Amino acid sequence: MMIRLGIDVGGTNTDGVLMDESYRVITSMKTPTTDDVFTGIQTIIQQFASHPAVNLEDIQVATLGTTHCTNAIVERKQLNRVGVIRLSLPSGTTIPPFLGWPNDLVEALQPEIALIHGGYEYNGEPISHIRHEELDHVIEQMRGKVESIAVCGVFSPVLQDQEKYVVEYLQRAFPNMPISMSSEIGSVGLIERENATILNAALMTTIRQVSQGFRRALKEAGIEAAIYLGQNDGTLMTGDYAEQYPIFTIACGPTNSIRGAAHLSNVDNAIVVDIGGTTTDIGVLVNSFPRQTSLAVEVGGVRTNYRMPDIYAIGFGGGTCVTQQNESWKVGPESVGYCLMQEAISFGGETLTATDVALAVGELEIEGADCSRITEPVHDIYPLFTQLVAEAVDRMKTSATPIPVILVGGGAALMPTVLEGASEVIRPAHASVANAVGAALGDISGTVEKVYALENITHEDALQQAKEEAIEQAVEAGAERSKIEVIELEDYPLAYMPGNAILVKVKVAGPLAL
Known part of the structure; x- marks a missing residue:
């Protein structure tokens, strides 16, 4: 029997799932995400190894969804020193690279910047031709100072020839240097495409550590499987491909949940509401795939134009704090996050959370929870939760027509079976690990x-x-x-x-x- 292993590493939990060749869930598992991440992955694999119906040798495909690249940009950690080469002279100098970037992110990249002759008009006619003496100067400028390079030419999505030539020229001088080419990453729009390419180049070390660490975790468990990483259009890429294009892993978590929701519910077109411990991500299923945004997207404060899922996030989840302000109640965005079991009133803590309210009104049942100390008017508070989610769903719809809503994520049980604007509310089996299911799909x-x-x-x-x-x-x-x-x-x-x-x-x- 061929088995697929899907793992999704989130900020709070690491989720895992095993699926058979017919894409049926054999078993699933959750464990707290660890600081080194891979301890959490190893814990999942070890727990699967003890399942009576599972032989780890049958795992032929192993897939990973990860937030590592997103976190590296947000936290400004483990980023490469980047060389930036723009093919644009004698035009294309009005707006320099890194304009509008957060200063701390620029400092983390320690960039070396070079503007050289090249680039195309809209119809593929060259603005100017590449000059070898400029390339030789760039090579000396960047030697020993950068760990990866981003190459971006004016209108290169129309014609890639100059970018390809420059990359090949640089590879002869720097045979082991990772080089990112903008025409393979972004769309028309020089600055946003250049920004995305720079971020891609900056993430090379991070993605290599993730990919190699995943391989190591599997090897130590005796699993010899084809390895894939999730990308942000709801599909997969090989580990080697991911090491070339790490930026495509950004936002793969919500898209994994959307793909997993489609598979678990057998619904191709719907709104997917993924409720976690801190936030709720709302996306749109179109023919079983996430709807892509047509707008420029900011990543870590940087405006880009590469493909990204159309996701709307709100500060609501199982750990969301509920507080009284004057005579009204405030829901979030503060959250106790992974400390829910220590800080929520139902588990002996002193903080009123969304989980406490859902337990007290009878929408949720958790073994060991005790609602007796909750004195707040929970039946007045709970409708605020459904109103928050219903308004977010309405924002993502393209018409007033009711549409199916699929609830997934660890906090899916917080919501009722009826929601304003939904033709039906679906909470499929294994909804809490939909992200890992989405990662495992092939x-x-x-x-x-x-x-x-x-x-x-x-x-x-x-x-x-x-x-x-x-x-x-x-x-x-x-x-x-x-x-x-x-x-x-x-x-x-x-x-x-x-x-x-x-x-x-x-x-x-x-x-x-x-």
């Missing part, structure tokens, strides 16, 4: 967002070229070529550009190539 994706000038190519050829490029991305990330399907194909006219230009967005997905 699809691999490829995504392309590219500008084509129709004066140089036909509309049909542009779409076909974008599809082929997306398929190659998926294959490189670990998908089986013969089973890849196009799940999203859109094109938009760019009225502000001459030459009848269009923006093409393509997403493909397929099962793992095992």
Whole structure:
């Protein structure tokens, strides 16, 4: 029997799940996340090893969803010293790299910056050609001072040739240096794409430690499996691919929950409400995949334009503090987090939490909980919880039409079975570990967002070229070529550009190539 292992490392808990070849859950497990993270992963694996129906040798696929890269940016820790090369001269100098970045994040990267000749017009015509003497100067400038490099050219999503040439030139001088290329990461929009590429380069050491640590944890348990990491479009990528594009792991936690919710509920289109200990993340399922945002997204205070899920977060969860202000009640955003079992009134503490209120009104049952000391008017407070979530769900809807709402996460039981604006409320089996289920699911994706000038190519050829490029991305990330399907194909006219230009967005997905 082939078994899939899915693990999702969150800020409070590390969740694990084992699934059979038919994607049925065999068993699941939760354990507190540890400071070194991998102790938590090892604990999960050791607990699975004691399950009577499980043989660890049957695990052929092991997948990991992790917040490491997000945390590294937010905490400004374990980030590479980055060299930034922009291909833009003689234009593209008005706004320098790192404009608008938080000062402490720039200081953490200790950047070396070089602006050189290069870049393209919107139609692929070169602004100027690459100059070898400039590249040689850049190599000497950065030698011994940087640990990774970000290369970004004007309009490189239209044509990658110059970026590829510069990367190959640098690789001959720095054969072991990780180099990130903007046309493979972001969309049109020089500054946001450059920002995303710099962050990707900064995360190289962090992702390598995560990937190698996961391999180590599996090896020590005697598990020989294909290793994949979750990415933020709800699909997977190989460990090697993740080490090239660590930025794609950012926000993979909520997307894992959305994918897991789709699988556990067998619903393809819905609102997913993932309630944790501190926050609630609300996302949208579209054809079993998370809806992507069309807006620029800030990561650690930096504006970027690479693909990100459309997620709305509110400060509500099982550990949310409930306090009285004047004659009204305030819900969050403060939370006792992982200290719930010590600080909540129902468990002997002195803090009134959302869990206490849900227990007292009878919506939730937890063995060992004692609500007798709760004196607050819980029946007046509890409707505030449902109102918070209902308003957040309404914000994510595109019409007033009721839509299914799927509740997942450790705090899913806080909500009732009826919610305003929902056609039905679904709380599937194994909802508390939906994130680990989503991590274990096996699809691999490829995504392309590219500008084509129709004066140089036909509309049909542009779409076909974008599809082929997306398929190659998926294959490189670990998908089986013969089973890849196009799940999203859109094109938009760019009225502000001459030459009848269009923006093409393509997403493909397929099962793992095992």
